[in-house]
Amino acid sequence: MSFLQNSLPYILAGISVGGQYALIAIGYTMVYGILRLINFAHGDVFMAAGMFMVFLSASLPLGAAVPLVLVLTVLLGFMIERVAYKPLRSAPRMSVMISAIGVSYLLQNCALYFTGGLAKVYPQLPWLSDTVTIFGAVTKRVTLITPILTLILVIGLSLFIKYTKVGMAMRAVSKDFETARLMGIKVNSVISSTFIIGSLLAAVGSLLYFTNYASVTPTSGGMPGLKCFVAAVFGGIGSIPGAVIGAFIIGICENIIKGLGWTTFSDAFTFALLIVILLVKPTGLFGEKATDKV
Amino acid sequence: MDLRKDKKKDMLCTAVALAAMFIVLLVMELTMKSTSILFTVMKKGVIYALVAVSMNLLNGFTGLFSLGQAGFMLIGAYTYSILSMPVSVKMGESVYKYYDCAIGIELGIFPSLILAGVIAAVFAALIGLPVLRLKSDYLAIATLGFAEILRALFQWDAMGPVTNGANVLRQYKDLTKVKIPFTNIQFPPTLFCFLVSGICIAIIVLLINSSYGRAFKAIRDDEIAAEAMGINLFKHKEMSFVISSFFAGISGAMLAMFQYTVQAAQFKTAMTYEILLIVVIGGIGSVTGSCIASFLFIACNEWWLRFLDESSNNILGLNILRSGFRKVVFSIIIMIIVLFFSKGIMGDREFSWARIRAFFARFKKKAAASEGGEPNV
Amino acid sequence: MSDSVLRMEDVTMQFGGVVAVNNLSLEVNRGEIVALIGPNGAGKTTAFNCITGVYEPTNGQVFYEDKLIVANHPSGKMKKAYQGMNSEKYIHVKPIDPTPDQITKLGIARTFQNIRLWKSMTVFENVLTAKHMRARQNVFSATFRLNAAEEHRMHEETLALLEEQNLLQFKDDLATSLPYGLQRRLEIARALATEPKLLLLDEPAAGMNPQETEDLGQFIVQIKEKYDLTIFMIEHHMDLVMRFSDRIYVIDFGKLIAKGTPAEIQANPKVIEAYLGVADDE
């Protein structure tokens, strides 16, 4: 019992962080699947969602602020794609990635400007922020809600991709961009919907994440963003279940590492894990192997 | 025959221009106040130029998208500062406060600089063994990961006797300690940075124009064709990676000399992004572009745009200008360059006298044409 | 036996469930021009890729001048999926999986079906870069120009090669700015720059008109004589194949269906059924 009591907080935290990572990682994996682009700005979209919440909740009731945050984040994701990625569709992949880094830089600096560099306290969401006790471990309710909500969203997304027309188009585009275009699929609108879904999930993720860790700074998105990308690669980039499983593994491992007292290496561990998986199975857990045609 | 003559002339022009640049620099340093921000920006600019060119060697010329540059600069900076720190300081309390320094040797500036490069290169060789088998984005994210691991490693408590843990290193031989050989006169610091960076960049340029440089470019253009023509991919990639890291290490060491203190915390991913942006702004695959861009980047970021941060400069009662605005403007400029000038300042071309001559010839022609009243020539 | 330059023994290449090359055995002797023909998707280029080390074959061996250069046998999980024949024969063979550059170094050079010139380089640089492998200098001496004689030699030889191919006038043009036919020529020149003994040509006449094809054939014979080469080529132009090759191998669905002299192949009903009928339609 004492073992359970001692290790439960870490595992709970791991599962909860894992769920939040999963929601962000899906955005990475979907965009990469379709555009072959590491969307470096995605972590900052997540941060921006947190900032929207901070600023909106200052003047609006939560009931109005939360939906508005979701809408604004989706709009932001959509705008980023239209302004920064679409003009570069025929440019080399490196240019697009650099554009992504530029957007990330811009978002961080804008956040810095509007917050004046101060950490903003994230508003308390009623019910979610309450503390609960399970098996003697005290935690916020959001910790328990996160994995459940994540699973529901992921299942919904999988159904969406499997059965709707847009979902099918997404799969087609990610399999073969050019052919899909020739077959009359509106590639641009498919890409836009990818960004919209990714941003929406990132916004939900940010609600959960910042309710748990209630402080938003301009760089809040950086590390979680990188880790989520690692999670996406770990699970096999392009694969949604892969990203989710990768995110949970990374979230849980990270907390166990901290629990063991190796705190110095909790971030480094994530990257070490990445490098190991890339070397052992370069396509990740669930990735498909692609053969170069000569 | 004419071509060869031109080539000779070009080389002469380059030599004269370089000599002129160094003389102007020397005169400036001797006459102007050494603390002028102009020199600070020039020093940092030339240090960044070196690391940008070294990154360009990888990303632009070999086609390896690596994001580990900050990690190798970190190694270079630490190696340099630990080796060049006087033994008395190491044994004393002023730097290694919480640890007993385990490195009991002290080296001069040049051996330390070169060793900084060598150690960075050794790490690169080890990291390259597994990582260089990965392709494009995966390579990028893996090198970025290694840079983060290196940073954690250097901050590790157990490494304290060597790296001083996460604490600052200082009191090593910084730029003010550079002496003119065999005398006790201080070497002009900006000139020193230009000389060291210049030599390193010249070596990189020579390499790029050698048979090996062509092999690197072949790998960038088409890996499969390069391999089929007998170019060992792994060997050449590793070579490019190691050489690039060697110079990143030297530039890290010079950064340490420049900023008087070293702390692992500063060598973050953001630093690699900065260098990458310099490379892109200058033009991927252009050495001159990287050099020009690094001066512009540093000057804009740390000097010219600072007035945007001062609320006293606000006009019309608008409260737009306040701290942070500079960075917003700066990132918008970067986005404009990335989106509208995606080839950067130089594209993949280099500075050449031939182009300048052609430009003037065209200019003359135009002038002559307009004078003669014949616009359609 | 000493005449054998290239020998493939039971080579099988399987991608997932698709068997691209199935149990292929063939032999190319010194001084010959041998053609490998077959309908589209028959696995000809895959066979080339197995020889040059781009792909690691699932099973079988490749010999160059009677020396084993590629060998493999599927092990473990792959064994179940493996559908080729003769898998038991090579079970004790130690796998050898050299990288393409090592094979090139032995003296096998190739061209590509879809031209793979180095885009950013000029015609001259394309050929010069291919000389890199045989250059007698290391990175240090190359960077600091310590071996000017070697560099000079490389330049001169490159110029000579270009001259021979009638490409000298385009020397400073970007390789990709050349017309299609000349790009193919340049690829051959580039392959020759690696000083091969065996030259693998992957559809050298693709996209050429009859006159150009005829010229190309003459040219192939010419360089074969001059550089003492053995030539193994994949080709769709039947005129070229029938007129200039000494022997022909025909494959379909990865399997060898016929071999022999041009006359024998022309008379072979199997070939006509599988291949020539299709070619006539084109």
Added chain:
Amino acid sequence: MKKALALVLALTMIFALAACGGSSKSDANTVTIGVFEPASGDNGAGGKQETLGVQYANSVQPTVEIGGKTYNVVVKYVDNESSNDKAPSAAAELVNAGCSIVLGSYGSGVSIAGGPTFEAAGIPAVGITCTNPQVTEGNTYYFRICFLDPFQGTVLANYAYNELGVTKAYCLNKLGDDYSGGLVKYFIDAFEGLGGECVHEEFPDGNSDFTSYVANAKAADCGVFFSPVSTEAAQLIIDQVVAQGASFPLLAGDTWDSNVILQAAKGKDVQVTVTTFYPEGADASFDSSIKAWINGNSTNLANNGGDDTVAAVTAMGYDAYFFALAAMQKAGSTEPAKVMDALWSTEINGVTGPIALDQTNGDAIRNTAFVKQADTATGTWIALDPVTVG
């Protein structure tokens, strides 16, 4: 389109250059004081509060009489971005502006990194709240008006051992941050010297998940949680301690003396105790007038974290400004070299107490630290008895 854009970019540059050229003018009747503070990065919040003190002091006394002549005091602010690699150019910017004396920075690392630039220019620098000994150690151009980490660490250890009566402490600092790292080391030394026991951990940069650290502290059965980290992390730690229902008190150094902490702890079941330079209420007239000034301007209010609590660093910034003026008056000149000489013997009676410097490193002679505890019901600080050591 492209050409127009290129033109706009080029014009921006030229304009920027012109603006730079224009800004470095110096008038015969002005004296420039440089403020070397972070406005962004990890220490942005603290830097801004410290800057506020200087700004307020400048609004109180915008002129100074030196050697019989009245000068207008121009304060030049520059953002060092809490980053060592940006520090030299930020410092050079101040040197370029012709400062007679420089104040700052919040955060010891940047002070150490910027120091040599001031040394090269012969400009004295006065640290306001950088408590790391290395800032002034072994040099003659960096001074400071606050107490040092070894002192603060000892005070905190004594407080924990004697006043709180605990024997096992959990110490957490940020990896790569020499302020929290240093203070934790000194705390551990002192605490173990007293016979206590410490558990020491570090968290990496950019971390916002403190669940495991708090859980570790709970698991180790520690009596106090010592974490003198930046306010950004502090909020999260307080939050997590409350969420896990931990019963131990939180203890920290001067960084936590901020209204950000008060807001985070308000209405929660947690005990937060800090050591600091200045307890609000010690000088009532100063408090009321600076509060009025802060409330009078929305930017100031925002920079102070949204309310009018007077942070100790603000009071220190205020004192630093007057200390700098006093030094210039004593020197009878605005020349940096003379000011530097005069600094050694400058003394003032500031709102944070009397300030005088020792003659070895130019550190303030202070042996008293104020101890404050957060009142979670009202969201204010309660001053406890100050602790005096040595």
